[in-house]
Amino acid sequence: MYRYDEFDAKMVRERAQQFRYQVERRIKGELTEDEFKPLRLKNGLYLQLHSYMLRVAVPYGTLSARQMRQLARIARDYSRGYGHFTTRTNMQYHWPKLSEVPDILELLADVEMHCIQTSGNCVRNVTADHFAGAVAGELEDPRPICEIIRQWSSFHPEFNYLPRKFKIAVSATKEDRAAVKYHDIGMEVIRNEAGETGYRVFVGGGMGRTPYVALEIGKFVGKEDILAYLEAILRVYNEYGRRDNIHKARVKILAHQLGADEFRRQVEVEFAEIKRHGTLHLPPEELKRIEAYFAPPAFEDLPETAPEFEAAVKADAGFAAWTKSNLTPHKAKGYAIATISLKTIGQTPGDASAEQMDGLAQIMEDFGFAEIRVSHEQNLVFPHVRKKDLPAVYARLQALDLGAANAGLITDIICCPGLDYCDLANARSIPVAMKLQERFADLERQHELGEIKIKMSGCINACGHHHAGHIGILGVDKKGVEFYQIQLGGSGAEDASVGEIMGPGFGKDEIVDAVERVVETYVSLRAPGERLLETYRRVGMTPFKNAAYQEQMYAAY
Amino acid sequence: MPLIKNGAFVDDRFVFIPDGQAFPDEGGVMVTLSRFQSERDSIIAHHRPVCVRLAANENPDVLKDDLPNIDAIALEFPIFRDGRAFSWARMLRERFAYQGEIRAVGHFLYDQLAFLMRVGFDAFEVRQDFRIAEFSRAMAEMTYVYQPSVDRRKTVMQIRRGE
Numbered sequence: 001m002y003r004y005d006e007f008d009a010k011m012v013r014e015r016a017q018q019f020r021y022q023v024e025r026r027i028k029g030e031l032t033e034d035e036f037k038p039l040r041l042k043n044g045l046y047l048q049l050h051s052y053m054l055r056v057a058v059p060y061g062t063l064s065a066r067q068m069r070q071l072a073r074i075a076r077d078y079s080r081g082y083g084h085f086t087t088r089t090n091m092q093y094h095w096p097k098l099s100e101v102p103d104i105l106e107l108l109a110d111v112e113m114h115c116i117q118t119s120g121n122c123v124r125n126v127t128a129d130h131f132a133g134a135v136a137g138e139l140e141d142p143r144p145i146c147e148i149i150r151q152w153s154s155f156h157p158e159f160n161y162l163p164r165k166f167k168i169a170v171s172a173t174k175e176d177r178a179a180v181k182y183h184d185i186g187m188e189v190i191r192n193e194a195g196e197t198g199y200r201v202f203v204g205g206g207m208g209r210t211p212y213v214a215l216e217i218g219k220f221v222g223k224e225d226i227l228a229y230l231e232a233i234l235r236v237y238n239e240y241g242r243r244d245n246i247h248k249a250r251v252k253i254l255a256h257q258l259g260a261d262e263f264r265r266q267v268e269v270e271f272a273e274i275k276r277h278g279t280l281h282l283p284p285e286e287l288k289r290i291e292a293y294f295a296p297p298a299f300e301d302l303p304e305t306a307p308e309f310e311a312a313v314k315a316d317a318g319f320a321a322w323t324k325s326n327l328t329p330h331k332a333k334g335y336a337i338a339t340i341s342l343k344t345i346g347q348t349p350g351d352a353s354a355e356q357m358d359g360l361a362q363i364m365e366d367f368g369f370a371e372i373r374v375s376h377e378q379n380l381v382f383p384h385v386r387k388k389d390l391p392a393v394y395a396r397l398q399a400l401d402l403g404a405a406n407a408g409l410i411t412d413i414i415c416c417p418g419l420d421y422c423d424l425a426n427a428r429s430i431p432v433a434m435k436l437q438e439r440f441a442d443l444e445r446q447h448e449l450g451e452i453k454i455k456m457s458g459c460i461n462a463c464g465h466h467h468a469g470h471i472g473i474l475g476v477d478k479k480g481v482e483f484y485q486i487q488l489g490g491s492g493a494e495d496a497s498v499g500e501i502m503g504p505g506f507g508k509d510e511i512v513d514a515v516e517r518v519v520e521t522y523v524s525l526r527a528p529g530e531r532l533l534e535t536y537r538r539v540g541m542t543p544f545k546n547a548a549y550q551e552q553m554y555a556a557y
Numbered sequence: 558m559p560l561i562k563n564g565a566f567v568d569d570r571f572v573f574i575p576d577g578q579a580f581p582d583e584g585g586v587m588v589t590l591s592r593f594q595s596e597r598d599s600i601i602a603h604h605r606p607v608c609v610r611l612a613a614n615e616n617p618d619v620l621k622d623d624l625p626n627i628d629a630i631a632l633e634f635p636i637f638r639d640g641r642a643f644s645w646a647r648m649l650r651e652r653f654a655y656q657g658e659i660r661a662v663g664h665f666l667y668d669q670l671a672f673l674m675r676v677g678f679d680a681f682e683v684r685q686d687f688r689i690a691e692f693s694r695a696m697a698e699m700t701y702v703y704q705p706s707v708d709r710r711k712t713v714m715q716i717r718r719g720e
Binding site: 005007008010011014015017018021022035038039121151152154155156157158159160161162235238239243273277279280283285286289 | 616637638639640641643644645647651652666668669671672673675676698699700701702703704705706713714716717718
C-alpha cells in the first residue's frame with residue numbers, strides 16, 4: 001500500500017499545526033462560529049446533537065494493521081471505545097473534545113493518516129472498489145490513480161470553496177462495487193480500441209433530495225490527461241454551480257440542467273486551456289512510481305482449494321454458510337477475498353469497538369495480511385486470504401463477534417447514524433435496522449432469500465444511500481412522529497438506478513412488517529435464480545405495494 | 558482599508574467611486590464593471606490608474622480585450638465561502654496572462670490567504686486590526702504544494718522527479 005514520503009509526512013504534520021491554530025483562535029473568540037464552521041468541516045469536524053464528531057479519511061478504503069491499531073487507540077482514548085465505518089469508507093468518532101482534536105490529528109499523522117477534506121465544500125476522500133487488486137476481471141488496480149487524485153485534490157487552492165461537497169470514486173471492473181454513477185465524478189477504468197487504458201468519466205450522480213444517475217461526459221480520457229480533465233470539470237462547477245440555494249448546489253444539478261452535451265462542451269473548453277499550459281500533465285513514470293506501492297503480494301502457487309478448507313465446510317455449518325455469503329473468488333488460485341460483516345445482529349451497522357479493531361490488527365499480523373479494506377457497504381475486507389487459512393481466520397473473527405454470515409444478504413443493512421446522533425436527521429434509523437435484522441435473523445432464510453440490499457437513511461440527505469437500495473427506507477418526520485417510506489428497485493451497482501417511492505410512510509411499529517410482506521411477495525413471484533431487484537424490474541411496483549399496505553392503508557398518512 | 562501588497566502594507570493608488578458619483582480630477586479610480594463598460598472610452602482617455610471591481614458572479618472574460626488598459630482588477634468576496642474568485646483570478650493570470658494587480662476585496666479570512674496567493678492574487682484589502690506578522694505566518698503554514706498553480710511553486714511531484 002502507499003507509504004508517505006517526507007513531503008506527504010510534513011504535509012499532514014503541518015495540517016495538524018494549522019488546525020491547532022484555528023482551534024486556538026476559535027477558543028479565544030478570534031474566529032466566529034460561522035467562520036470556524038467551514039474551517040473545522042474541512043478537517044472533518046462536525047458539531048452534532050450531543051457532541052463533536054470527527055471524520056477520519058481512509059483513502060480508497062485501505063488500512064494497514066498499524067493504522068487499525070491507532071484507530072483503536074483513538075477510539076479508546078478520545079471517544080467511548082468504538083468508531084463507526086461510513087458509506088464513504090471513512091471512520092467517524094463521536095464525543096471528541098474540541099481542544100483534543102489537534103492531538104488526534106498528530107496521532108493520525110504518526111501513522112500516515114489525516115482528516116483533510118473529509119467534509120466541507122471541497123473534494124472529499126476518494127473511494128474505490130473495495131476488492132481492488134484482488135478480484136478477477138479487473139483491468140488494473142484503481143487505487144494508484146486514487147492516490148494521485150488524493151494528492152492533487154489536497155489543499156487545492158482553487159477548489160477549496162466550491163458551491164458544495166464533491167465526491168469522486170473509481171472502479172476498474174465491469175461490476176461496479178464503488179457506485180461510480182452515484183458520485184459527483186465517477187471514473188471507470190476502460191480500454192480503448194488501441195488497447196490503451198484510460199478513464200470513462202461520469203459527472204453529476206448523487207443522492208440526497210434530488211437523486212440522479214451520473215451522465216457520461218468523458219468517453220475516454222487518457223491517463224496522462226486525467227488530472228487536467230478533472231480540473232476542467234471542477235472549474236466549470238466552481239464558476240457556474242449554484243450558490244444561491246444549498247439544495248441545488250451540487251454538480252448534479254448543473255450537469256443535468258445543462259445536459260451532457262453542453263456540460264461536455266464547457267469542460268472541453270477548459271480542458272483545452274489547461275492542456276495548453278501542460279502543467280497538469282501526469283507523467284507515465286510518476287503513475288508507475290505510485291503503482292509500485294500497490295503491487296500485489298507475491299501470491300504462492302497454491303492448488304485451487306485446500307483440504308483444511310473443505311473439511312471445515314463439511315464439519316461446521318456456520319463456516320459453510322459464511323463461505324457462501326462472505327467469500328468472493330480471488331484472481332489467484334487458492335486464495336479468497338473475505339468480507340467481514342459489521343452487521344452482526346444486535347449491533348449498530350458499521351460500528352467497531354476498540355477491541356475488535358485491535359483484534360483485526362492482530363489477525364492481520366498473525367496471518368501476514370498487509371492490508372484490510374473498508375467497503376462503502378460498511379463492511380471490512382481481507383483482500384488476500386489463503387483458502388487453507390480461512391477456517392482459522394473465521395474462528396478468530398467469530399471470537400471477535402465479527403463472524404456474521406450475512407454479506408450481501410438482507411441483514412447486511414446500510415444505515416446512517418440517524419436521529420440517535422445526527423442533528424440533520426428526521427427519524428431514527430439504527431433501531432429500525434436492528435429490528436429488521438432481528439426479524440430476518442434466521443440464517444437459512446437469509447441465504448434462501450439471496451442478495452437483497454436494504455439501505456436506510458434517517459433524512460433526505462441520504463447518507464444511508466436509500467435511493468440505491470433494492471429496498472430503500474427513508475425516515476421522515478410528520479408532526480413530530482417518525483414515519484418510514486419504502487422505495488424499491490434502486491441499485492448502486494453497474495445497473496445503477498434510483499429506487500421508486502412506494503407511497504406514504506409506515507409507522508415505526510409497522511415498517512418491519514411491511515418490509516417482510518414485500519420480501520414474501522418477492523418469494524411468491526420470483527422466477528428461478530431471480531434476485532428481488534430483478535423480480536421488481538420485471539413485475540413492477542403494484543404487487544409489492546398491494547402487499548405492503550394491505551392492512552395499513554388507513555394508518556398511512 | 559489597509560492594503561497589503563508584496564507582504565507589506567502599502568498606500569492604495571485607487572479610490573472607489575460608486576456608480577453615479579463624479580470622478581475626482583486626478584488620481585486612480587476603482588469602478589464597477591458596469592460603470593467601466595458604460596464609460597469605457599472616457600475612463601481610458603483620461604490616462605489615470607484604473608481598477609475594475611468585479612462582483613463574484615462577474616466573469617472577467619468580458620474584460621479580456623481591455624486588460625492592457627486596466628491597472629488592477631478587484632475581485633469581490635461577498636462571503637468567504639463563495640470561492641468563484643479563486644477561479645477568476647487563475648483565469649486572468651493563466652489564460653489572459655494578465656500582469657496587473659489582482660486584489661481581494663470583501664469578506665475573506667486569514668485562512669484563505671495562502672490559497673489566494675497561489676491562484677494569482679497579489680493585493681489584499683484587510684481589516685483595520687490585521688497584523689502584518691499574520692500575513693507572513695499564513696504564507697508559512699504549509700511548506701509544500703501538491704498542485705501546479707499561478708505561483709509556479711514546485712509541486713511535490715516535481716521535487717520528487719528532481720525537476
